[in-house]
Amino acid sequence: MNQALLTDLYEFSMANGYYAALPHEDEAVFDVFYRTVPDHGSFVVAAGLQQVVEALRSFHFAPADIDYLRSLKLYSEDFLHYLATLHLAVTVTALPEGTPVFPREPLLTVQGPLIQVQLLETLLLNIVNHQSLIATKARRITAAAEGRPVMEFGARRAQGPDAATYGARAAVIGGCASTSNVLAAQQFHIPAAGTMAHSWIESFPDELTAFRAWAKIYPDNSALLVDTYDVLASGVPNAITVFKELRAAGHQPVGIRIDSGDIAELAKQSRRLLDDAGFPEAKITASNALDESIIQSLLKEGAPLDNFGIGEKLITSASSPVLSGVYKLAALKSNGQWQPKIKVSATREKTTLPGRKQVYRLYRSGSRHAFADIIALADESLTATITAYNADPQATRSRVTLHDFTAVPLLSPVLTPTETTAVPTDVFAIQKHLRAALAELPAATQRLVNPDLYPVYLTPQLAELQQQLIDAHHEA
Amino acid sequence: MNQALLTDLYEFSMANGYYAALPHEDEAVFDVFYRTVPDHGSFVVAAGLQQVVEALRSFHFAPADIDYLRSLKLYSEDFLHYLATLHLAVTVTALPEGTPVFPREPLLTVQGPLIQVQLLETLLLNIVNHQSLIATKARRITAAAEGRPVMEFGARRAQGPDAATYGARAAVIGGCASTSNVLAAQQFHIPAAGTMAHSWIESFPDELTAFRAWAKIYPDNSALLVDTYDVLASGVPNAITVFKELRAAGHQPVGIRIDSGDIAELAKQSRRLLDDAGFPEAKITASNALDESIIQSLLKEGAPLDNFGIGEKLITSASSPVLSGVYKLAALKSNGQWQPKIKVSATREKTTLPGRKQVYRLYRSGSRHAFADIIALADESLTATITAYNADPQATRSRVTLHDFTAVPLLSPVLTPTETTAVPTDVFAIQKHLRAALAELPAATQRLVNPDLYPVYLTPQLAELQQQLIDAHHEA
Known part of the structure; x- marks a missing residue:
């Protein structure tokens, strides 16, 4: 089955509409981010980037796909011809897989012709939401196991063949040592486990x-x-x-x-x-329907367990089986001019962050202790002292002054219209990246129950841009 | 990716062990059944049979698969040669897709060489557990919508690409009218929906x-x-x-x-x-994170809604994201003799039903009102009056006398070593089969909250065989 059709119908309908109604040079930037962390945690482990890059590199419509789309009698022949001859010309930036990412932070951005980036929404969200969900759950379960090896055993209860195989990959990124799924073991060079x-x-x-x-x-x-x-x-x-x-x-x-x-x-x-x-x-x-809370309880009782085999609770993230990542328009280039875009909602919480952005992890100067992240516009330079705004509209302390920090940018290009940066494909190297990133984060942020919130700020430029667009929206 | 490797490692290890330790003519029968219904419902909607049959018909190990298995340094060259030249010789019986199936009832059985049927466990469970889970959820959601069309909108939150596509198929089996997922629409001839x-x-x-x-x-x-x-x-x-x-x-x-x-x-x-x-x-x-309870509440408030678009809550069965179907040995043929097999657990609930079996739906004579199911041995004939045992060990009334009924067998062969019965592939025909089967079941059994349990009985022969094997086990 060709993944290019793994797309909601409305993406095709909108793309056909853009093709008819807007100049074809119009470009857009979309951000992938999420608002709510599964299991009431404080962060998500980003995963799925390798499959995103692979999907984009092989993205095409086969003649049978075009015939099917024609049969819907919704789209123009010009548009169908455009699809049949499409070569994606998009630029993707992303956090490395295995990076802890906090609510509202873009973890992947796609820039390119509006028609093309619209068509990618469903497929990219599907891949990133699924693998990040399972990597996040695996981080929780392996944290509960406190260093004891955790084997991923869930293939028979996964939500379909891909969920078993890509889920096993994500489980290793999140901390698992091995999988019982032989296909995943073969594809991703994971030790195969089980007797x-x-x-x-x-x-x-x-x-x-x-x-x-x-x-x-x-x-x-x-x-x-x-x-x-x-x-x-x-x-x-x-x-x-x-x-x-x-x-x-x-x-x-x-x-x-x-x-x-x-x-x-x-x-x-x-x-x-x-x-x-x-x-x-x-x-x-030990095996049999275990999850992080049962593992914690077994270990607290002093159960002398050396390994865990985890099935359905991991491979479906059963206690919290959805990561609601979204894909939102951040900027539009029309008549050669970039315009930041915003989706204004009744609640501030659901109002998006406009513009092309970068995410920085902030460390105490000269240390590896991360204490906050800050979201900035992509083209601004961070100053030594920043009066930053809390990205969480619910935060009590909405403004803080930041200084004496080192800022490390997290988003970098992985795909441009002309080249692909080699993204890491060694799942244990990605797991190691996660472990290193976790070692930099406050322990309280990583707690499995009632974690301390890790602050995410906006630069004044970004906060002001958002406010301007909100004001302009209400005046309109 | 070749699905033949979508198998837990221990299946290969056991198959290699059987190859070394047991006569290769030894045959086995395994049953697929489940014990617990998602969302505290009273039944599951069986789904996934078309994909099971397709997977078995194309089941083979490619040279790269054999090379990978060899690299594990666990298996004999004889066994690897057996796999490389394997042609499945199994017989599968199953309930038609879209049949409501109750706890403990075999919904699919596989008979064939022990080595082969062992190797199929993970793949068959993965397919059947996933699609039956989503069909069951879709039945609940479409029941709540009371005839208003429900569109499946969940691709972006599904647990991977297959979960989106086969999930959409299962959602239509369970009652949905359309899907936003263009790939699923194309593959399974489902109307594509969305604007x-x-x-x-x-x-x-x-x-x-x-x-x-x-x-x-x-x-x-x-x-x-x-x-x-x-x-x-x-x-x-x-x-x-x-x-x-x-x-x-x-x-x-x-x-x-x-x-x-x-x-x-x-x-x-x-x-x-x-x-x-x-x-x-x-x-x-209406759309936006709806499920059956929100739909019921909206309609109860008199919301004048004509259609529903349902995303993540359906495509992941979010409130109950696992169907724990199992694959259990029911009989073993050794030295040409079939022997019924049982797995005795500490609880009666988890003790399996031995032997090759058939499931009958019982109707009041001359009516289409089903009032109970009965599980029998495959080779027994039902008598006009049966003193049956409740299959549920928790039931208050453990024995009943049944008479004046018409019994309709539910399991029939879909695949033998030499031929494949055409299983229905028209998802709307399967949906229609479900609707007809639901019309025969008591309304109270179909309630979304606190449903009345529908009785499932065992024939005296089956109940006695189970008891004999339990006794023999305890004497051993």
Whole structure:
């Protein structure tokens, strides 16, 4: 299926309208940003940029697509010809994948002919909203696991094949160590994880026979699933029997997985049995509908867990399954003149930020401690002292004076009409970028429950431009 | 990307293990079923069968897939050769898409060589769980809309490209009339819906100019978005101006869309303005984060709405984003002998139903009123009077006597090693099948909140077989 048609009909209808009604040289800038963080967190982990760039580089309409669009009897032949021969000429700037991004900050901007940038809205939002949602959830879950490896196990409950595969990619960006999804493992060079299901055990006359058959084939990969019948009465004792046989044959037993029951209690008692039998190095993995709050609760109870396998709660971000990123017009170039644009809403919260913009992360001078972000117009230079406005209209303190800071710009070009900057594709390098970025952010901002809000400011120039456009709108 | 690798690693590991440890003639039957209905409903709408059949018909491992699996250094060359030359020889039975299916009922069964059926688990669950989830949600939303057309608008918030496209398909199965997703519209012959975004309005000097430009291009498709600036002070008056111009030119105005604010109140006042201006036939469409409970509340308040556009709450089933369908071993054929299999859990609820099975919908004799389902062994014949057991172990009334019924089997073969039955691919025919099936079910079972449970029984033969296997398990 050609992704160019993965577009809301109204994008085509508007593009056909622009083609008919406006000069074709008219250009526009759209920003992708969001307003609300899933799970009441304070930031989102940006993800999906590699797939955005790939989608744009291969963007085209096949003859069958044009035939289909013609069959709708809505669009002019001139416009259909334009689509059939379209070569995108857009410039994309973006934050690197794995960057923590705060509400209202543009995380991706697209500039180019209005007709073209309009057509990209749905596809870009789909990719960025999905992967950023899952990366954000994975950050939460891996933070709860406090360094213990988390395996992504959700393919069977993902919302379709792509959700499983790109979701696994995003899960690794957010902090996961591996995935059970072999396609994702192959495509994105992620370690593939997993051992056996209950059906393996049931396919043999008894559990011990099943474990032995496994250990014979995988003597160095013997993570045994111990809850098919009874974890403490049968599973762990049988596992210990097989571990002893493996050790006698010169192999190192891996450990056990518990997938049901009272995991905290079962893990404690299993740990004792394994230790008493001389296997203190055998790992205990927990799975079964876990998420960050269950992991925190298990660890708080002292459950001796070494690894987590996380399924549906991660791959769907089940407790908060939507990232509502939007794509909003920021500027329009008409008759060769750029004009900043705004969408004025009844609430200040939903009023957009006009103009082509840059986002800076602000560090205390000479340190790696980020203390705020500031959104500026793309063509302004930050001064050493800034009287900045809080981007959050609800903030108590609406103006602050900033000085003694180092500002690092976050948005950079990744695609122009003539070239593509190589974006990182190594998911573990992206994960590392996230880890480094998190180390710079206040700990309180990263709290899983009730996080401290991280301030995002507007430069005076941007704030004034927004106010001017609001005033002009109300006068009109 | 080849879907054959969209499989959890442990499926390959188990298949390689079966290849090494068990006779290759060993066959198995697995059932797909679920235990919990999303949104506390009483049934799920089965969906995804067309994609299951397509996936199985094209199932193969490409040389690059084999190379990747070899690189894991887990599997034998014999097994990799088996995969490289694999032709699936499985038999699939299933309920027709669009059938309401109750907890514990097999909705799809797969029979074939153990190695093969094990490898299909993840992919089949992914497809069926996703599409059934969205079809189930769409049934709820369209039920709340009480016959008013519902447009699926969620592509930008779907969990990846496939989730948008197959989700739109499932949404139509569940009752939606159209989709904004052009790719889904093309692939599945669904009407494509939608008109303009706020950015269209903002691209012109003012709203009236934007509306006029639209009406000029789409004189017969003039659904105008009226909330860019102010619905009642600007949007609807400007729409009326353009509607008058359209009518004067011999065109029929379509209506307006409201995407923000207090939709109930705005719709009432917009209706009055439109009626007073002589446009009682102009439709009012509501969108913006609606779901079944908001629709019910809007209609209860008397909001004069004609259509709904539903985005993220439908395409992600946001209030209940996971359908936890499972794939469980029901029987194993070893040395030419079929043996029913069971997974015994600590709770009766999670103990599986053994054997190859059939599901019957029971109707009062001579009527189309379904009053219960019964799960039977595949090879038994139903008698005229049955002392049946409730499939729900929590049910107060665990045994009932059934008589004077007509039993209609629901599972039928859709794929065998040698042939494929044509499964319906017309999504509106599948939607019609759902509507007919719903007309046969008690209204109380279809309630959106606190539905009455619909009874699902087991035949005495099946219940006894389950009990025998539980007893044998505890004696072992």
